[in-house]
Amino acid sequence: MFSCWLSRLCRGLSTPTGRVTHLIQGSLSRRLMLSSQRRIPELSSFVARTNTCGELRSSHLGQEVTLCGWIQYRRQNIFLVLRDFHGLVQVVIPQDESAASVKKILCEAPMESVVQVSGTVISRPPGQENPKMPTGEIEIKVKSAQLLNACKKLPFEIKDFVKKTEALRLQYRYLDLRSFQMQYNLRLRSRMVMKMREYLCNLHGFVDIETPTLFKRTPGGAKEFVIPSREPGKFYCLPQSPQQFKQLLMVGGLDRYFQVARCYRDEGSRPDRQPEFTQIDIEMSFVDQIGIRSLIEGLLQYSWPSDKDPVVVPFPSMTFAEALASYGTDKPDTRFGMKIVDISDVFRNTKVGFLQDALSKPQGTVKAICISEGAKYLKRKDIESLRKLAADHFNQCSVLGKLRLECADLLEARGLVLRDPALFSFLWVVDFPLFLPKEENPGELESAHHPFTAPHPSDIHLLHTEPKQVRSQHYDLVLNGNEIGGGSIRIHDAELQRYILATLLKEDVKLLSHLLQALDFGAPPHGGIALGKQSILLQAKFHSITLCLKFGLSLQAGAEEERG
Amino acid sequence: MFSCWLSRLCRGLSTPTGRVTHLIQGSLSRRLMLSSQRRIPELSSFVARTNTCGELRSSHLGQEVTLCGWIQYRRQNIFLVLRDFHGLVQVVIPQDESAASVKKILCEAPMESVVQVSGTVISRPPGQENPKMPTGEIEIKVKSAQLLNACKKLPFEIKDFVKKTEALRLQYRYLDLRSFQMQYNLRLRSRMVMKMREYLCNLHGFVDIETPTLFKRTPGGAKEFVIPSREPGKFYCLPQSPQQFKQLLMVGGLDRYFQVARCYRDEGSRPDRQPEFTQIDIEMSFVDQIGIRSLIEGLLQYSWPSDKDPVVVPFPSMTFAEALASYGTDKPDTRFGMKIVDISDVFRNTKVGFLQDALSKPQGTVKAICISEGAKYLKRKDIESLRKLAADHFNQCSVLGKLRLECADLLEARGLVLRDPALFSFLWVVDFPLFLPKEENPGELESAHHPFTAPHPSDIHLLHTEPKQVRSQHYDLVLNGNEIGGGSIRIHDAELQRYILATLLKEDVKLLSHLLQALDFGAPPHGGIALGKQSILLQAKFHSITLCLKFGLSLQAGAEEERG
Known part of the structure; x- marks a missing residue:
């Protein structure tokens, strides 16, 4: 029931908009582009075609065009519908003797074959327009055609209404990607992340820095993937997040860092988890909670798809205690x-x-x-x-x-x-406890989030007397009942960090000596956040991609027999 | 000698410009930003400061400002120079009795401590201006000050003229990053990559798609890092490049893909190689060699730093045969x-x-x-x-x-x-041979680049008779004698791909059956390129970062004792 509800929510996010689902595929990419505040990208630069299939309208009448695409339908050897990533267009197959070779090519090519056609954009005869098709007023009168690649019999038809099993979709991911929905998802994600980069980099001076992924083990946290090194008995670890790196960057005076960061957790194959995932990773110096929250509100507002209702800021916030009392969870669905x-x-x-x-x-x-x-x-x-x-x-x-x-x-x-699936109800949850009793030994403490989280300034005096009562400067961003991001103001004082690690958490301080030393060498006050969490469903929602954030062969297929 | 020359070249690229190296650090980030065609980023949004240290000029006279930064110098307890990522500014320490607490804070804080000061921007007294310092006409009359973090004794001074060993710089990377040069390098790289994204995504409709990094083994190529999976005897491999994924994306109809892709090769610790590196990875459908070359020329022209001489396009091209004959190498330095x-x-x-x-x-x-x-x-x-x-x-x-x-x-x-280090001499090298005799067995053939490279259209007839004579549609981009990119038009015909793999290369076709099958299912003609190669020096040059493309702990430090 719960997962059913989640997938419904997913659908709400990943469907372009409720209003157009009845339309035949076509105008979508263009709408995505028009919705951007930038100039419209040139989609046919550097290539053999003059236009995309999806862009042709009455305004192109009389133009000589060259199109490349896949054969979607053929009707009575008279019409052929050509598809590219941008949409569909109707091509009229010439019937006169002089064009016999063109007719042969277009009539004999199997469905989903790749062809190039050149011809003229003409009006459809009166009464034959298709108002459900963005290119429905025109058709292409073909002069020449070329079979670029013939298609063999497919495991399933590339038509959105044809239902396929999830396993088949994963096995032939490259065919699944030809669907309207998958094209939309990948393009929407690309555009949203691009706008996030523009906001961070161009508007607010953030520096995009790649941090290493062959790293050393971090104490605590999730199980990590290990990679044997060439030195016997030594190995690398794939990072769970760039947390240590980004804090060191702040010590390095970088001031404002972000990265679209790949993270790894070896947590087995739970259906709602994936071993590698991506987060928008952010860290700032001289910032407080309100600063980070404003930044993120602006980020989501700026990058939000313009065919959705605009994001209203500031987002409401709620304390952890209030969330638990009123909603029985730290991630309330406030819709x-x-x-x-x-x-x-x-x-x-x-x-x-x-x-x-x-x-x-x-x-x-x-x-x-x-x-x-x-x-x-x-x-x-x-x-x-x-x-x-x-x-x-x-x-x-x-x-x-x-x-x-x-x-x-x-x-x-x-x-x-x-719960209206078209509604996006953002919420900050704040004032989490800094520590929780350890599950296996409730007399001892563990970090509620991670040991670098700063205590709430009002509660610092309790650290030495009643550490369990100390609230933290951690904040979570919740959307429709799902945690889609979280972060904190960090500890920048080496003494405080040592006290918390050694005295309160009983951790081996040596494992983090490099970080403690860095704090001693002029670390500025700093804080950050990461958007996009490990759950496949959350990734899907955040990036508006159903089930598979990353395209391609299923990850299981990656595991192979070990080499001799 | 060769490496000395290479590092000289590096310096040429990574020095902001020859003309300003005598200036005291300061105006650089701002220049980088002004040089962009966008609005100037807000560098003090969301944080405690009102301005950056480096931006203050006479036009700010009389303004009340709050600055955050590191103490760079202190002179006779009267002046203090405050540094942030943006530059330096002089702060006048108040001497009157009423400001004794401010004086105490500013005079007692060790060098490199982090402080916040508030005060008024005033003119320096006549004759005390410093024309070598971008903020040299003004100084800050401080009203209040706060010690944000005291700094312990550092392993080396954060002054550009202080020489440090490479080992020390790597050990304390976060301190090294505070230097003028490292800040410049990281920011330049971020801006260049951002402009590349703008060109690809916003101007030409490329889709930024993340491909998985937990993948399966690819036959041939470099040694791969393996990651044990939870299933005994099975493992993942980190990809050498997203080559297979991007070809499958073309089969999926994505049309134009790019990714700033992390790649991995387990080739040991040669000094000019690094195990993980980054490339701008590109693939397009319906494109030919000339299309890819124009795209890349436009990309470099668009993203080139505006304080350098503009890139002149098109780049000259030279056949492999001519390069060998006239320069004795396939990557000629044409300066x-x-x-x-x-x-x-x-x-x-x-x-x-x-x-x-x-x-x-x-x-x-x-x-x-x-x-x-x-x-x-x-x-x-x-x-x-x-x-x-x-x-x-x-x-x-x-x-x-x-x-x-x-x-x-x-x-x-x-x-x-x-060889003028400020000169950038780009060159396309084309018409490589498709095959080379195998080193260990010259009677057999191996791919000169990779087995997916398409043969030159003029030479296809030779594939069955004299395969050694067949030229390929591979192209390399060479800059000042270094290969900085390479790519090819790919084989999109399954039969041709099978013939080359099975008959000519004697490869086990089963290992690539998923790719061959994809070619059978309506693969469009396609081609691509990757910019940024594995060599540390090339990465350094391409991204204009000396020696460490990625900041941080040295990678060697990542290898640790294996867990129980």
């Missing part, structure tokens, strides 16, 4: 209400036994979610499943958050629209 | 003449024994290099060293090329300037 309400006071003077039981315990509360119209929409078996969920997660703090989402799923399954 | 001349005819009728010997052999020739003013500049021991070089490389085809460069080195050591 809908149904908040968790503390109704302890209402019941404090009643005699209902199990409520009194609960209220008598330390920090015992009674909480409720008001499902308006719940009585109308929810059926008996829905209530049953909610009860079961509650029982299954009994005594877990997150149960109320889960119940809230489950209620929303159930209501939507019954036809109520609670 | 100077001294071409190799065939003077066989002159000697054909003489009686000089060793010349007649040479001429009587099959394809025997007598060749010469004319060193004008050689008699004036070269000393006896220079001639001796040339003789020795010739003897050491006797019978190697490349000896004349080596002699030519050695002559240039010798002449320059004697004070003649042959």
Whole structure:
């Protein structure tokens, strides 16, 4: 249910816009380009064609054009629809004797063969225009044609309405990429990342710096991929993130760093995780939380696709404590209400036994979610499943958050629209705890995020007395209930960093001596953030690409027999 | 000698410009920004400062400013020079009693400590202006100051004139990065790559696509890094280049792809190689050689730093045969003449024994290099060293090329300037052979570049009869005697690719069956190029960064004891 809801959300993001899905593929890339504030790219520079298939309109009437593309349809050996990345165009196959060789080429080439045609842009005869096709007013009267590559029988048809299994799509990824949706996804991602670069680099003076990926092991964190080196017994590690590098860059006076950084985590093949992923990695000197938040709000506003509703800034923010209390999670989906309400006071003077039981315990509360119209929409078996969920997660703090989402799923399954997939509800979650009790040994502390996170300035005095009470300067960016980014103001004081590592976290300080030394050598105050997280679904959403952020052979196919 | 010449070349590229090296650090970043065709980036957005140290001029007189930076000098507890990435500015330490706490902070902080100061921009007293300093007309009258981080004793001073060993610079890379030159290098690289992206993405509709780096083994090529997977006996490989991916993207109809791609080769620690490197990776459909060459010429012209002489296009081109004949190498340095001349005819009728010997052999020739003013500049021991070089490389085809460069080195050591380090002489080398005899077994063929390179259209008929005579559609881009890029038109015909792989190269076709199958499914004609090669020196030159393209801990430091 949850994953169903997630994939629905994905669809919401990755569909160009609800309004045009009924249109035949075509105007999309152009719309993407027009939506940019720049000049329209030249799409036919340096190549054999004069135009793309998708761009031809009545304004091109009479022009001699050369097009290259794939044969999408052929109708009665009279019409042929040619496709390129930009769209579809109708080509009229010449029927007169003198053009027999052209006709032969165009009629005999199998579907999905690659052809080059030259001819004239003409009007379609009155009544034969196709208003659903961006090029539907014109067609190409062909003079010459060339078969550039014949296509053998395909494992599936390149038509969006033809359903393929995910396995088949992955196996023949290059065929899947010919689809409207995949082309759109990859191009949208490219444009969004480009606009992010423009914002960071051209508007705000950030420096794009590549950091090494053959690195050494970092203590703590996720399992890392190791790479044997040529020296026996020694190996490299692929980095989980450029965290140490970017902090060292700040010590190096780079002031403003960013990188579209590849990160690696060897966490096995969970369906919603991928071993390599990409994040927009940012670090700034002399900045505070508000500075980073404004930067990111501006970044998303600037790079947001212009065919979507504009991003409204500043994003609302909520403390970790408030998120837990009202939404039962640190990543609330704020597209809908149904908040968790503390109704302890209402019941404090009643005699209902199990409520009194609960209220008598330390920090015992009674909480409720008001499902308006719940009585109308929810059926008996829905209530049953909610009860079961509650029982299954009994005594877990997150149960109320889960119940809230489950209620929303159930209501939507019954036809109520609670979470508009076209709505993007950003939220900052702040004031996380700096430490958590270790799972395996609750008497000891571990970092709630990472050990370089600075404590909240108001709580520094508690570090020596009640470290568990210290809030951090970590912040998460949440979108529609998913964490899409996170960062913090870092510790720039070597003594404080040593105290936290050695005394509070009981870490081996030697493993991070290079970082501690760097802090001693004039490290400026600094902070940063990374957008785009490891989850495939989140990557997909962030980059608006369904399921496969990176194209290509499935990663599993990468693993091979080890060499002798 | 050769490496000395190379590093001289590096200096030529990485020095901002010969004309300003005598200036005190300051205006450089700003110049970089002004030189861009875009609006000037806001360098103080989102942070505590109002201005950067390096930007203040007389036009700021009277303004209240807040600056953050590192203490570069202090003079008699009266003046302090504050540095940030943007430049230097003089701060007047207040001497009156009421500002005793400010004075204490600014006088007691060790050099390289990080401070924040607020105050007014005032004129320097007449006669005290410093014309060598971009901010030399003004100084800051400080009202308040804050020590942000005190600096401990450094392993070396952050002053450009202080010489450090390479080892020390690598160990404390973050301190080295504070230098004028390193800041310049990293910022120049970032801006150049950004402009390349603008050209490709915004002007010509290229799609930036990230391809996976956890991949499978590719037959042939360099040794690859392997990464054990979770399945025993199976491993991933890091890719040597995205070659297969980008060809598959063309089959997928992406039309125009680029990526600033990380590549990996496990070739040990040769001093001029690095295990991971970056290339601007490009592939286009429906393109020919001339198309790719025009694209790249435009790319370099567009992204070239505006403080250098503009790049003149088109670049000259030369066949492989001509390069070998006139320069004795496939990467000629065309900044100077001294071409190799065939003077066989002159000697054909003489009686000089060793010349007649040479001429009587099959394809025997007598060749010469004319060193004008050689008699004036070269000393006896220079001639001796040339003789020795010739003897050491006797019978190697490349000896004349080596002699030519050695002559240039010798002449320059004697004070003649042959190769202006500010000159950038681009050259296309084309018409390479498609195959070479295998070194270990000259009866068999191997690809001169890679097996996906298309044969020259004029030579296709020779594939079945005299494959050794077939020229390829490979092209190299050479700059001042260094290969800085290379690419080719690829084979898009599956049958031709199978014939070359199986029959001519005797490769196991099964290992590339996925690529062959993709060619069968409507692959468009396509070609591409990659700029930026593995050699550290070439990377350095291309990206204008001396020695360390990527900042940070030396890669050797990445190799660690293997885990249990």
